[in-house]
Amino acid sequence: MSVHEVYAIKYARHERRAAENFLHGDPHDGPMPLDYFVWLVRGPSGDIAVDTGFSAAVAKRRRREHLRCPGDGLRALGARPETVRDVIITHLHYDHVGNFELFPAATFHLQDLEMRFATGRGMAESRHRGAFDVEDVVGLVRRAYAGRVRFQDGDAELFPGISVHLIGGHTMGLQVVRVRTRRGWLVLASDASHFYANIEQARPYPIVWSVPDMLAGYEKVRALADSPAHIIPGHDPLVLERYPACDGLQGMAARLD
Numbered sequence: 001m002s003v004h005e006v007y008a009i010k011y012a013r014h015e016r017r018a019a020e021n022f023l024h025g026d027p028h029d030g031p032m033p034l035d036y037f038v039w040l041v042r043g044p045s046g047d048i049a050v051d052t053g054f055s056a057a058v059a060k061r062r063r064r065e066h067l068r069c070p071g072d073g074l075r076a077l078g079a080r081p082e083t084v085r086d087v088i089i090t091h092l093h094y095d096h097v098g099n100f101e102l103f104p105a106a107t108f109h110l111q112d113l114e115m116r117f118a119t120g121r122g123m124a125e126s127r128h129r130g131a132f133d134v135e136d137v138v139g140l141v142r143r144a145y146a147g148r149v150r151f152q153d154g155d156a157e158l159f160p161g162i163s164v165h166l167i168g169g170h171t172m173g174l175q176v177v178r179v180r181t182r183r184g185w186l187v188l189a190s191d192a193s194h195f196y197a198n199i200e201q202a203r204p205y206p207i208v209w210s211v212p213d214m215l216a217g218y219e220k221v222r223a224l225a226d227s228p229a230h231i232i233p234g235h236d237p238l239v240l241e242r243y244p245a246c247d248g249l250q251g252m253a254a255r256l257d
Contacts, residue, residue, distance in 0.1 A: 002161035003182050004043030006256040007246065008232065008239050009073035011053050012036035012095075013065045021195060023204040023211070032195070034235040036095050038070045039188050039256075040079055041179055045159040047079040049087045049106070050177055050188055054098040058133065062094070068252070071102040076249055088164060089140070090190035090234075091174040092118045094133040097140065108143060109158060111166055112151045114173025115140070117209070122172075131207055165224060167192045169214030170207065176221060181257035184226035190234040192217045199231065232256055 018032035019025040026032075039050035052070060059066035071081040081102040088109045089097050118137045122128040143149050152175070157163040161180035168174055170191045177188040192214075193199035199218045208214050225231045232239060243254035 002044045002159070002180060004041050004161055004179050004257065006179055006181055006186055006188070006232075007040040007042070007077055007253055008037050008243070008256055009040060009070065009077070009253045010035050010037055010240060010251070011066070011068050011070045011073055012059055013067060014063075015065075021205060022198070023206045023208065033237060034194070035237045035240070036064070036235065037239070038073065039177075039232075040074060040077055041162060041177070042079070043159075043161065045162065046086070047074075047084055048159070048162065049074065049079070049081070049084050049103065051090055051096040051190065052087060052099045052103065054095050058094060058098055064095075069102075070099060073253060077246060077253060086158070088158070088175075088177055089114075090176065090188075091171045092137055092140065093131040093171065093191070094136055095131075096190065097136045098133070100136075100139050100143065106148070108140065108149045109164065110140070110149055110151055111164075111173035111175050112153050113166065113168070114171060114175070115144070115151065117172035122209075128209065165220065167213070167217035167220060169210055169217045170205065171209050174217075176224070178224050179257075183257060184230055185224065186230045186232065186256060187221055187225040188232050188234075189221050192221055193231070193233045194235040195233050196231075196236050196238060199233065200228070 014034045019029040038053045041048040056066045087106045155165045163178045164175045194205045204214045246253040
């Protein structure tokens, strides 16, 4: 079985309160910031990016703190975005699917349901479209027309030791990435669980398309991972505390495998 190295790369940050990170608030409200990550999976199938982040211009418009271009974070680990052949997009929210121009050679891997959601009737409602950027969605449509999007209908193995799994909940077509590593099966949960606390306490994040699907997703993610310690949430600053920093990238990148 192929084994892989997996890295979390922080590229932005946003100050928030704990009450903003749980569907019904938090009685012990206090600071609970979001970190924004992209991920790198490295193994026999080459360097594979998971999500692509947002640009400095988008950060300014949405009032986020942009720390570095996600492409520069990949380069710091020896990956070249311009030659990456495969990018897995967990879902189409603005913080996971910008920066297409950094990956001119890539095929993008996405769930059918996510494209349906991002181009369907739900986008007529502000509560659903707020975390989408229309230019990102249109950009992926253009790449689909160019033959550069590979769609999945549910769970699928993309490469030996790397599979995607439809979760939904946060968006209609959210997928997580399961990776075989030297320490076992690891799950990049992305926004199936923004923080460790969401999944550990079964407390949904408030940006949600389907609460039942989000709760069921917690169970599916647990079943896919070899242990709770093999689940990597999508936005928790604790990731960079629980895993060893990459050389010279303290506070910016960690090795997860």
